[in-house]
Amino acid sequence: MKRVHNFSAGPAVLPLSVLEKAQEEFSNYRNKGASIIEMSHRGPEYTEIHTQAEMRLKQITGADDDWEVLFLQGGASMQFLQVAVNFLNEERTADYIDTGSWSSKAIKEAKMFGGVNVAFSGKEEQYTRLPDQIELAYSDAPEYVHITSNNTIFGTQFAKEPDAPAPLVCDASSDFLSRPLDLAKYGLIYAGAQKNLGPSGVTVVMVRKSFMERQRVEPIPTILNYKTHIGKLFHTPPVFAVYMVNYVLEWILEKGGLDYFQAFNADKATLLYEELDRDDFYRGTVEKGSRSAMNVTFRIHDEELESTFLKEAAQQDLVALKGHRSVGGIRASIYNACPRESVEALVSFMKDFRAARG
Numbered sequence: 301m302k303r304v305h306n307f308s309a310g311p312a313v314l315p316l317s318v319l320e321k322a323q324e325e326f327s328n329y330r331n332k333g334a335s336i337i338e339m340s341h342r343g344p345e346y347t348e349i350h351t352q353a354e355m356r357l358k359q360i361t362g363a364d365d366d367w368e369v370l371f372l373q374g375g376a377s378m379q380f381l382q383v384a385v386n387f388l389n390e391e392r393t394a395d396y397i398d399t400g401s402w403s404s405k406a407i408k409e410a411k412m413f414g415g416v417n418v419a420f421s422g423k424e425e426q427y428t429r430l431p432d433q434i435e436l437a438y439s440d441a442p443e444y445v446h447i448t449s450n451n452t453i454f455g456t457q458f459a460k461e462p463d464a465p466a467p468l469v470c471d472a473s474s475d476f477l478s479r480p481l482d483l484a485k486y487g488l489i490y491a492g493a494q495k496n497l498g499p500s501g502v503t504v505v506m507v508r509k510s511f512m513e514r515q516r517v518e519p520i521p522t523i524l525n526y527k528t529h530i531g532k533l534f535h536t537p538p539v540f541a542v543y544m545v546n547y548v549l550e551w552i553l554e555k556g557g558l559d560y561f562q563a564f565n566a567d568k569a570t571l572l573y574e575e576l577d578r579d580d581f582y583r584g585t586v587e588k589g590s591r592s593a594m595n596v597t598f599r600i601h602d603e604e605l606e607s608t609f610l611k612e613a614a615q616q617d618l619v620a621l622k623g624h625r626s627v628g629g630i631r632a633s634i635y636n637a638c639p640r641e642s643v644e645a646l647v648s649f650m651k652d653f654r655a656a657r658g
């Protein structure tokens with residue numbers, strides 16, 4: 301069977317064992333004569349999957365009973381406004397750390413619902429670095445502080461959560477479950493599943509009950525109100541996506557959880573960054589201290605060589621390496637399910653390319 305070395309930023313590579321398990325039982329789930337996507341979402345089969353996925357997420361992240369896990373729709377993009385509509389109003393302010401296109405989009409949506417203080421913006425420096433703690437200009441009493449833990453397009457990632465005067469609300473779409481989290485710092489974490497967790501179509505939201513107490517009192521449209529989804533299925537969930545996420549969570553647990561993935565991902569990232577830093581042929585696009593272990597972004601000294609690089613890489617089954625259309629260049633996305641062999645193959649191709657063109 302053909303499997304390429306897939307460096308897609310998302311939807312991204314998933315564990316082969318998970319794909320095979322889904323394939324094996326797809327048309328006849330647990331001998332019921334129907335697939336899971338043909339059964340009621342309130343039946344015992346799906347209820348078990350949904351509950352198990354919630355429990356596994358809590359187990360993997362170490363979340364206690366103060367945390368609720370929700371599987372929502374609308375992507376991380378919906379969370380940009382859903383967070384704000386639940387926690388902001390004209391009298392309230394939230395602080396946002398602007399570290400890239402996704403943070404900017406979150407800020408734009410939040411401004412429609414309440415006050416926004418941009419505590420730091422990396423825009424003038426083309427988002428090539430993340431702020432030091434000392435640079436964060438927080439407002440007096442923010443409801444929350446919004447961060448994007450990993451910036452998929454620019455290739456930066458917070459080495460650790462910043463200190464903040466309020467609970468963090470985090471867009472963790474592109475590094476969720478890639479390393480341990482200091483949960484005590486967070487009020488809410490959201491992540492579109494299509495990078496580290498499963499197929500697109502479901503957004504995982506983890507929210508603390510104690511953070512929900514800060515919810516605004518003005519009416520909130522029913523489907524956007526987090527409380528609508530806590531402890532019950534308000535409407536039909538994205539059944540297939542949650543089913544796949546549940547198997548990816550099982551795989552994460554079997555591998556050894558977040559400590560395992562932190563070490564595994566750091567090792568892969570180091571392999572790539574060492575190759576970038578070897579000489580001036582390749583050039584990483586962000587400051588070293590801000591580098592992402594998930595999305596490794598770089599250029600070639602002669603940018604005209606980049607299209608040849610991408611073409612020749614694809615001929616060797618190294619695919620989806622083109623940088624985001626807004627920034628260009630090259631980007632290797634190396635999430636949890638990206639095998640070390642894929643990174644080794646890329647590094648080996650990079651060496652050959654340099655030798656032929658350097």
Ligand SMILES: Cc1ncc(COP(=O)(O)O)c(C=O)c1O
Nearest residue numbers: 375376377402452471473474492
């Ligand atoms: C960090 C981050 N936030 C938000 C999004 C948008 O996610 P969605 O397409 O699920 O709305 C993406 C998509 O790539 C992302 O990388």
